[in-house]
Amino acid sequence: MNVYAREKKKRGGLLIHRYNIDTLVIMPVNPETFFIYWEITKKRMNGYRSLPNRKRYIITRIIDEQKNIPIHSFKIQEMVGSRYVRLKSDAQRIYAEIGLIRNEKFEPLIRSRTIVTFNVSHPGREIWMKKFRNKMVYIDPPLKGKTGAMRKIYEHYKYISSGYPGSSF
Amino acid sequence: MEGRGEKTRTKITGYWIPVLHAHIPFVKHPGYDFFLEENWLFEALSESYIPLIKKLKEMDDEKIEFRLTISLSPSLMEMLADGYLMDKFTDFLEKRIELSKKEQKRLRKDRIFYEIACFYRQYYEEIRSFFENELGGDIIGEFNRFFKKNRMEIITSTATHGLLPLLETNPESVKAQIEIGIKTFVKYFKKRPAGLWIPECAYYSGLDRILREYDIEYTFLDSHSIMNRQSPPRYGVYAPVYTENGVAVFGRDPFSSKLVWSAQEGYPGDHEYREFYRDIGFEREIDYIRPYINPDGARTFTGLKYYRITGNTERKLPYRRERAMMKVHEHALDFYSGLKGEIRRLSDMMERPPSLVSLYDAELFGHWWFEGVEFLTKVLRMMHDGAIIKTITPSEYLNLYPENQVISPLPGSWGENGYYETWLNPETDWIYREIHYMAQTMARLVKRHRRIRNNLKKRILNQMLRELLLVQSSDWAFLISTDSARNYSIARLKEHIDNFYFLASLIDGKVSDTERLEEIEGKNSIFSDIDFRVFSE
Numbered sequence: 001m002n003v004y005a006r007e008k009k010k011r012g013g014l015l016i017h018r019y020n021i022d023t024l025v026i027m028p029v030n031p032e033t034f035f036i037y038w039e040i041t042k043k044r045m046n047g048y049r050s051l052p053n054r055k056r057y058i059i060t061r062i063i064d065e066q067k068n069i070p071i072h073s074f075k076i077q078e079m080v081g082s083r084y085v086r087l088k089s090d091a092q093r094i095y096a097e098i099g100l101i102r103n104e105k106f107e108p109l110i111r112s113r114t115i116v117t118f119n120v121s122h123p124g125r126e127i128w129m130k131k132f133r134n135k136m137v138y139i140d141p142p143l144k145g146k147t148g149a150m151r152k153i154y155e156h157y158k159y160i161s162s163g164y165p166g167s168s169f
Numbered sequence: 170m171e172g173r174g175e176k177t178r179t180k181i182t183g184y185w186i187p188v189l190h191a192h193i194p195f196v197k198h199p200g201y202d203f204f205l206e207e208n209w210l211f212e213a214l215s216e217s218y219i220p221l222i223k224k225l226k227e228m229d230d231e232k233i234e235f236r237l238t239i240s241l242s243p244s245l246m247e248m249l250a251d252g253y254l255m256d257k258f259t260d261f262l263e264k265r266i267e268l269s270k271k272e273q274k275r276l277r278k279d280r281i282f283y284e285i286a287c288f289y290r291q292y293y294e295e296i297r298s299f300f301e302n303e304l305g306g307d308i309i310g311e312f313n314r315f316f317k318k319n320r321m322e323i324i325t326s327t328a329t330h331g332l333l334p335l336l337e338t339n340p341e342s343v344k345a346q347i348e349i350g351i352k353t354f355v356k357y358f359k360k361r362p363a364g365l366w367i368p369e370c371a372y373y374s375g376l377d378r379i380l381r382e383y384d385i386e387y388t389f390l391d392s393h394s395i396m397n398r399q400s401p402p403r404y405g406v407y408a409p410v411y412t413e414n415g416v417a418v419f420g421r422d423p424f425s426s427k428l429v430w431s432a433q434e435g436y437p438g439d440h441e442y443r444e445f446y447r448d449i450g451f452e453r454e455i456d457y458i459r460p461y462i463n464p465d466g467a468r469t470f471t472g473l474k475y476y477r478i479t480g481n482t483e484r485k486l487p488y489r490r491e492r493a494m495m496k497v498h499e500h501a502l503d504f505y506s507g508l509k510g511e512i513r514r515l516s517d518m519m520e521r522p523p524s525l526v527s528l529y530d531a532e533l534f535g536h537w538w539f540e541g542v543e544f545l546t547k548v549l550r551m552m553h554d555g556a557i558i559k560t561i562t563p564s565e566y567l568n569l570y571p572e573n574q575v576i577s578p579l580p581g582s583w584g585e586n587g588y589y590e591t592w593l594n595p596e597t598d599w600i601y602r603e604i605h606y607m608a609q610t611m612a613r614l615v616k617r618h619r620r621i622r623n624n625l626k627k628r629i630l631n632q633m634l635r636e637l638l639l640v641q642s643s644d645w646a647f648l649i650s651t652d653s654a655r656n657y658s659i660a661r662l663k664e665h666i667d668n669f670y671f672l673a674s675l676i677d678g679k680v681s682d683t684e685r686l687e688e689i690e691g692k693n694s695i696f697s698d699i700d701f702r703v704f705s706e
Contacts (some may be wrong), residue, residue, distance in 0.1 A: 012351070026333060027334075028334065028373070028589060029589055029594075030589065035601075082598060084595075105522040108200050116375060116580075119581075120374055120579050122399050123575070128572055128573065128574050130571045130572040130573070136415030138575075141403075141574070149403075153515070153518050154406060156405075156406045156515070157392070157406065159398055160427075161392060
């Protein structure tokens, strides 16, 4: 079943609009899954007329923006399509690009916006803030009064939230 | 024994922040005497919002102190202020009263079921009387009265409940959802909201910067967005945290959530409570029930339900109101005692009074869990009478404790599994391609026509933005994913997409059909004072 038929079935008879605009979008689903959809226009592919069976050489890559390295890639056949990608990575900012492999080199065609993943960096030390005259100002963390309290609160939370929908524990 | 009036308290050692999120997607179908999906609003009004207001008003008259935070979604505010829908609501109540009278007659020889029919007649007559005579049909006005008396803190949400992490592809969409959410709040409450409910608690990194731009002081997230494994905050979810941009975030307390939400352990599943799905709309002879269901004969809920949950059996026993009320008292006491226990344990570990933040859909109380309003108000009464724990609003808590730790919340939602798959999955992913392209088109047209003077074109662009906002509602994807109102949701999506491109063709001057424009404006009349220029980065 081609992508149109599959999509048509999924959406109860509605057709995907072909907008004739080069599009590549990557969206987060959960920490290990991303959804990508794209449209490659005829105009864009016309530049590669000389390449026989050019559709065979199109791939989508996902790039770790900070390290500037591809962390995932897959071949695509459809000019309008979508795919769910399972991705285990510690990358914090990623983008996708579609391109052609020619002479063992990747030639980019379309690039998506960068998105922030579920891997968020955290400050290594405690930072505190307070509202002062309608402005937020940084302050020193208050003194820790109760020994081991932080660990106890964390343990308590873990115990209470076990099996809780949405809990990551 | 529950006491009354003000009294001296012992030292407060912790706080409870109950938050109800009230939202119904914008559904309006002029020209139909009966339209099934409009009942979503009418059922929420007659079973949740009005009973809740009625109970809280009684408490207020008795000088019972309470604090409740209510998030009203802008689409709900717009429907509550829509004369056409409110007129239809009174017709809806008339029908329910008429059916319960008919049931009283039919059941006059059956003592047990006759009593239940009498209960429904009295229930709906009281709702009608309260709505018409006490509230004058003005629900928002009554919420505002509680707001002004500091009994309630009312906050807003995004314009049409757009799931922001999935709209982020077009930053204009996120900003328009937030800005129109705030403007709608100001329209009805004449002041800016301190807080904003992020639909489905769906957060992405960077959203706090936009919230700060709009002077939003606080929001709520599910606990796993706060309790990251690497560096959980000092007080966990038991005190608010700030994001780097200074927005306070209150994390959801898992203990009080589980007691109510959990399918296994939650109170609403108790055998004494009313069974939601056994409704006479599906059980009476078709000729008898026809005037109260879909005119085409499709059976639907009528609100008259005669059985209690009973257990995991098809042989349900009759609903006994007095037994259900006894169970409410038992559950309220259990909840209150549980919260006090949590506060005691936590206050031993913390240098300040802990706060337990309970986030619930408002419609859970009354509509889904019929006895829920009685439960909630009973807990509030117990808090008033007791010591140790007191209700508070987020703004009051932040005034008392303005110093808080700074963290970077994790992306997530309060949906199943904690992320976005309820709204983005193989059944629904096609929606986002349409939404994103519509947003691109809108942004392009706004840029081109920013200084336009032609009133007709302004109207067209304003209506285009309404159609875009309506298509962005997270409800359609949710209803498709859960297979609850699948066909209606797909039809609504298709309608707004078609309307949008039809209107775009009017802007381009390819078509001139003002009659259809007027028809669309009349039907999808949300945000009457919208200005399309809001859609910009």
